Amino acid sequence: MFTWTQTITAKVLGVGLLALLMLIPLGQINGLVAERQALRDDATARIAQGWGGAQTIGGLVLAIPTQEQVAVAGTTTTATRMSTEIVLADTLSTTANLTVDKRKYGMYEAPIYVAEVHISGRILPEDVRTFEKASNATWLGNKAELRLLLRDAQGLKDISVTIDGKPRRFASSTDRMGEFSVVSLPVDLAAQGDTPVNFTVVAHIAGTESLRVLPLARSNTVDIKAPWPDPSFAGALLPTSRDVRSDGFAATWHMLDLNRDYGQHWDAGNDKVDTRLAASAFGVDLYQPASVYQQNERAGKYGLLFIALTFVAFFLFEVLKRLRVHPVQYLLVGGAMATFYVLLLALSEQIGFGWAYLSAASAVVLIVGGYAAAVLDTWRAGAMLGGVLALVYAILYGLIGAEQYALLIGAIVLLAVVATLMYLTRRTDWYAYGLPTSTRTTETP
Incomplete structure (x- = not known):
């Protein structure tokens, strides 16, 4: 039986709600960064106490x-x-x-x-x-x-x-x-x-x-x-x-x-x-430019945006390829991306931010790409989503490094993403999505 929960509106609202739900772990991670920064400041104070x-x-x-x-x-x-x-x-x-x-x-x-x-x-x-x-x-x-x-x-x-x-x-x-x-x-x-x-x-x-x-x-x-x-x-x-x-x-x-x-x-x-x-x-x-905690803090500021972009990528595959992705699967992907920030913080304290970022991003891209291939039942889709995620992390790294131009770069990237989404969905019949097969109208190519 067809219900309103199967409509595209319900799906969009659900994905948006899931993205907002990811604010909880991201907030906890930002608190963890602040805590580690406080530990670093305490260590500096102890060094100063014995040295000057x-x-x-x-x-x-x-x-x-x-x-x-x-x-x-x-x-x-x-x-x-x-x-x-x-x-x-x-x-x-x-x-x-x-x-x-x-x-x-x-x-x-x-x-x-x-x-x-x-x-x-x-x-x-x-x-x-x-x-x-x-x-x-x-x-x-x-x-x-x-x-x-x-x-x-x-x-x-x-x-x-x-x-x-x-x-x-x-x-x-x-x-x-x-x-x-x-x-x-x-x-x-x-x-x-x-x-x-x-x-x-x-x-x-x-x-x-x-x-x-x-x-x-x-x-x-x-x-x-x-x-x-x-x-x-x-x-x-x-x-x-x-x-x-x-x-x-x-x-x-x-x-x-x-x-x-x-x-x-x-x-x-x-x-x-x-x-x-x-x-x-x-x-x-x-001054120590862009210390690991400053860089982790900057990365966390874009956390919700990039998790939302990944959800949008999954959603587009779901719409354009007529696939079904369960909300739990969205949550698992979001959880993997939130874990990226914890792994980044832990590794950056040990091996430096650059190598830590490469390691954490590579791990998450492989995990999410492999999971997408299994969920969407096609390796091509998994490879494409993995590539999109890798591009997202590359952009994020550029935003972290560009202190003075981060806002300009971020605005251009956001505009490019919105334009791409509009282009890819320009022929999508949103009213037809989610309706029973017998009631869908044929899309004009």
Whole structure:
């Protein structure tokens, strides 16, 4: 007995529902990719914990204790309030040469480096006098200190400093400036007189994935070099010049005090400046282009589309060849294609994304092609569907690799697919499909 479930409309709705049902395993797979990415990030954090994290360096800055008599609320007495005034340098020149390597934690790896950093600059005595005159507090210049700021002091492997040509030595400090650790050395401004404080710092700093510099002067010049072919220039300022090659990069930044949102001096207790200080950093991240998790995530975004295209291919064979394919068989094909993403993720962590993609795609093409040949009872149909699926995976690989042109390529491919479907079904009598044989009209060739 002929029922409405045998109509083409019911079949199309059923296939569409099955395609939407595949969102469940695809969602689980996307969650698995995010979980593995989190494990990789945790491994990177553990590497950084033992080696040195993402580094930010800045300095030297002048820290001057101040004292001021303030009235005690509700009384006629006064009390001495102690604070620290921060004064920045007039000029800073920072050069960093990075030696880069990769460190593994389990099966995960992250780029690490040791940076040989040279910092030179000067602090002007007239700046100190000008800022002191504008203050109501008494500045204790004989108790001042020079501070070097560093995000992760654990990564500091070696450091030397000269002040006015004389070698000095840093000492550890419990003080912090915002989120930055501090090493310091004392300096007597009274003995310095009208002579600028000229300094040179040479440090070897270990870090992971990122190096940034704080613009703690009126005029800041920064040069960073590393044998890394894929730098990502990040932070508050892009380099004024850069040279990126397959064997490494070199970049130069120049920043003025006018380009940042804090001045040449402030009270060390100013929380707003502490926040702005970190936001003003700039530098480079050792970017790993299209990591396996990024590539798996991109592949998953097209999962439903390509499963739907495969269902459409099966549906066309069913319509054009007058065959019958059961919904369970559609589900099995969809399950095989969903398994592709799990296999791709698992293999890409071990052998790299390219080989993993080839292996997973080949396995699914063979499985689906062989299954189609058995279901449709013709090896030709199975070979054709396998070829279509192989083409689909080739297109998907191209979309994953084309970061900037993925949308354009995807739109063209989708238009081509729709045009092909319209061409192949241009003479199909959709009203006749699914009707009993005795009631079908003869199709005009």
